[in-house]
Amino acid sequence: MTAVPTLGSLPAADGAMQTGGSRERIERIYAVLRKRICLLDYAPGERLREETLADEFDVSRTPIRRVLARLEDEGLLRSVHGVGTIVTDIDIDALxxxxxxxxxxxxxxxxxxxxxxxxxxxxxxxxxxxxxxxxxxxxxxxxxxxxxxxxxxxxxxxxxxxxxxxxxxxxxxxxxxxxxxxxxxxxxxxxxxxxxxxxxxxxxxxxxxxxxxxxxxxxxxxxxxxxxxxxxxxxxxxxxxxxxxxxxxxxxxxxx
Amino acid sequence: MTAVPTLGSLPAADGAMQTGGSRERIERIYAVLRKRICLLDYAPGERLREETLADEFDVSRTPIRRVLARLEDEGLLRSVHGVGTIVTDIDIDALxxxxxxxxxxxxxxxxxxxxxxxxxxxxxxxxxxxxxxxxxxxxxxxxxxxxxxxxxxxxxxxxxxxxxxxxxxxxxxxxxxxxxxxxxxxxxxxxxxxxxxxxxxxxxxxxxxxxxxxxxxxxxxxxxxxxxxxxxxxxxxxxxxxxxxxxxxxxxxxxx
DNA sequence: GGGCGTGATGTTGTACACAACAAAAGCATA
DNA sequence: TATGCTTTTGTTGTGTACAACATCACGCCC
The missing domain is CATH 1.20.120.530 (GntR ligand-binding domain-like)
Structure with a gap:
């Protein structure tokens, strides 16, 4: 499950417009990824590749890593050196x-x-x-x-x-x-x-x-x-x- | 106020020991900076330079930026492109x-x-x-x-x-x-x-x-x-x- | 003297090459 | 065939050069 059909109800800004400064861009990517995780477009346990995301959003790995770091701090992801960035698994009792x-x-x-x-x-x-x-x-x-x-x-x-x-x-x-x-x-x-x-x-x-x-x-x-x-x-x-x-x-x- | 006399009551790990993997190191730097901010070693409004911090902790800017990003997400810092990373100001009424x-x-x-x-x-x-x-x-x-x-x-x-x-x-x-x-x-x-x-x-x-x-x-x-x-x-x-x-x-x- | 443009300087944001690390594949051997 | 070692492949972490941006100083013109 790598190809994500719809980007959800994103606030437009599609195509090549991609308006705004670096902060807005990062915020946008963050919101998209968070929504994908919570809608199970990215399943728990799935591995995300930084370079794939970088290609999709047409930036380098650097701002992607900025977003992934935040999602990791918030408990939705976990990056492991040499392995990948993994969507955290969840179980009803732990929550x-x-x-x-x-x-x-x-x-x-x-x-x-x-x-x-x-x-x-x-x-x-x-x-x-x-x-x-x-x-x-x-x-x-x-x-x-x-x-x-x-x-x-x-x-x-x-x-x-x-x-x-x-x-x-x-x-x-x-x-x-x-x-x-x-x-x-x-x-x-x-x-x-x-x-x-x-x-x-x-x-x-x-x-x-x-x-x-x-x-x-x-x-x-x-x-x-x-x-x-x-x-x-x-x-x-x-x-x-x-x-x-x-x-x-x-x-x-x-x-x- | 750039030189900080004491590192507070850090859990040793001084000198050249600097044990552990990258995650522990980042966590340590994070804890140090957070404590400095909260003890006003870094005053509100003060500008931190990434490279200075990188030199002090003997790493490159990259892991420093990882820490600063988290502190920014938590509201203690604010990075401004072309200006610097500024310790957020606070006032009693806003809090x-x-x-x-x-x-x-x-x-x-x-x-x-x-x-x-x-x-x-x-x-x-x-x-x-x-x-x-x-x-x-x-x-x-x-x-x-x-x-x-x-x-x-x-x-x-x-x-x-x-x-x-x-x-x-x-x-x-x-x-x-x-x-x-x-x-x-x-x-x-x-x-x-x-x-x-x-x-x-x-x-x-x-x-x-x-x-x-x-x-x-x-x-x-x-x-x-x-x-x-x-x-x-x-x-x-x-x-x-x-x-x-x-x-x-x-x-x-x-x-x- | 004051206002304004222009370059110099300094800082964060980005891109990319490489190191560190993990896991799987290949392979020889018992 | 099972096992252990080595190589290969793939991924994140780090370092570094450069771009983007803001600010200040300087000098020019009015």
Whole structure:
């Protein structure tokens, strides 16, 4: 999996335009790679080659390495001398601590410097809700992940506390891959996807309602429950699936 | 201020030993520079030259740039093309949001995966308390800052939640310089230092007592109050000093 | 004397060649 | 065939020359 079909919903700047100074360029490459990792365009364990990336973005290895270093500091990559730059693997149990922290921070977004959403922002919430409704009609894992990501950013913009936003984002990107990865390995993949989208849609509707009223503290509470339960559902599914596979292994032992 | 007299309490590895692989080396340089920034060996606004640092650590600019990039991502530096790498300036008001967040995280340390301190750890707390008592007898701003730093790390080790530790550390290093910087400009520098050390010692004794009992939730509460009030005292001092200087300016206007 | 352009100087950003390192392939031997 | 050594290949880490950029000093013109 080296060729990546779509660059996601990148903010234009395609073709040869590539506007701006070196900092913007690096920021752009960073955002692209981060999104690819979190959407599993780059699978956990996959090896990225600096020179390949350099060719794709039409720069030398140097700025690419600048980006990879940051992604490594943030825990999404790991460079090994003589081997390659590897997308970090993740497992649901190791991420429990991150989820515990995310749960607490979600509540803080409603408490620390909350900003009352204006009309435009409320419209953005409604638009996202509409996208989610379309998703319920035609479930798709990748689209689900993207809506989830956009929703996160929108919610994150409800606090004016910059450090809180930055850290929430950091932790979000550390955890969000786990859903796509775990779900895709599940036996009951389609069923889990459907129920998860349905639940997500309902919770999203609740949150949008709270946003419309302007009670950001309630938003925080709902979201806290949302994140916490989402994690628990996923872990239960994963463990149930694992034991089921293990039991089945007694009859016909050809796992792996 | 380019020559730095002491490297702080670095873990030896001096002379020509410089053990280990490239990752350890980078980590070491990172820790040294971060400490220098936070102890104001590098003052806010000061310009660092990559080549100078490269010479000092006996490497080329490349690994130095790797370290500077991380410090820039963490908000302690800012590299400007054609100008230099500048230590970020800070002001007490801009850091209020970070303090608000630190206050919340301090409480979380007692709640999320708390680890009961063993005998060694309790001894470490007592040793630090002893150092603090010596400090009360002979006040010194830099020694105060160093004890404060060691105390932070010790407290941070009371949770097993790795992400929480990492983020707390990040925010701590973003804020800790402000005390030394602000206090050093105060008219009543010595008096403020003395009272601050006295207060710090008392709070430290309270926390150590709570640690000895093993009630980490109480530790969190005390520390929450500690951080919050420390910030308020500092801000009040700074503002009072500013208005006093401003008023004095009416009589003899020769500030700056 | 003041304003402005122009070159000199200094610094970070980039590109590239090479060193260091790891892993796989080839190969001889028991 | 299995095993251990050597060679080969591939990748990241480092060093260094140069480009891009900002700033300052100098001198020219008004």
């Amino acid at each position: 429990e601590q991150v989820y515990q922290l995310r749960v607490e921070l979600a509540e803080l977004i409603g408490k620390l410097s909350p900003v009352q959403p204006d009309a435009d922002k409320i419209d953005a919430f409604r638009a996202l809700l509409a996208r989610c409704e379309a998703l319920v009609a035609r479930p798709d894992a990748r689209a689900f992940a993207e809506i989830n990501m956009d929703f996160f950013h929108l919610l994150n913009s409800l606090t004016a506390n910059e450090p809180l936003r930055a850290i929430s984002e950091l932790l979000y990107y550390q955890t969000t891959r786990i859903w796509l990865k775990t779900a895709s390995r599940l036996e009951s993949y389609q069923a889990v996807l459907n129920t998860e989208i349905t639940i997500f849609h309902r919770e999203m509707a609740d949150i949008v309602a709270a946003v419309e009223i302007g009670d950001l503290e309630v938003v925080g509470h709902i979201r806290r429950a949302h994140i916490s339960m989402s994690f628990l559902r996923l872990r239960n599914s994963a463990h149930a699936d694992a034991t089921r596979a293990h039991d089945a292994g007694h009859d016909a032992s050809h796992d792996d | 209020e949001q970070v303090y608000q967040l630190r206050v919340e995280l301090a409480e979380l340390i007692g709640k999320l995966s708390p680890v009961q301190p063993d005998a060694d750890k309790i001894d470490a707390f007592r040793a630090l308390l002893a150092r603090c008592e010596a400090l009360v007898a002979r006040p010194d701003a830099r020694a105060f800052a160093e004890i404060n730093m060691d105390f932070f790390h010790l407290l941070n080790s009371l949770t097993a939640n790795e992400p929480l530790r990492a983020i707390s550390e990040l925010l701590y290093y973003q804020t800790t310089r402000i005390w030394l910087k602000t206090a050093s400009r105060l008219e009543s520098y010595q008096a403020v230092l003395n009272t601050e050390i006295t207060i710090f010692h008392r709070e430290m004794a309270d926390i150590v007592a709570a640690v000895e009992i093993g009630d980490l939730e109480v530790v969190g509460h005390i520390r929450r109050a500690h951080i919050s009030m420390s910030f308020l005292r500092l801000r009040n001092s700074a503002h009072a000093d500013a208005t006093r200087a401003h008023d004095a300016g009416h009589d003899a206007s020769h500030d700056d």
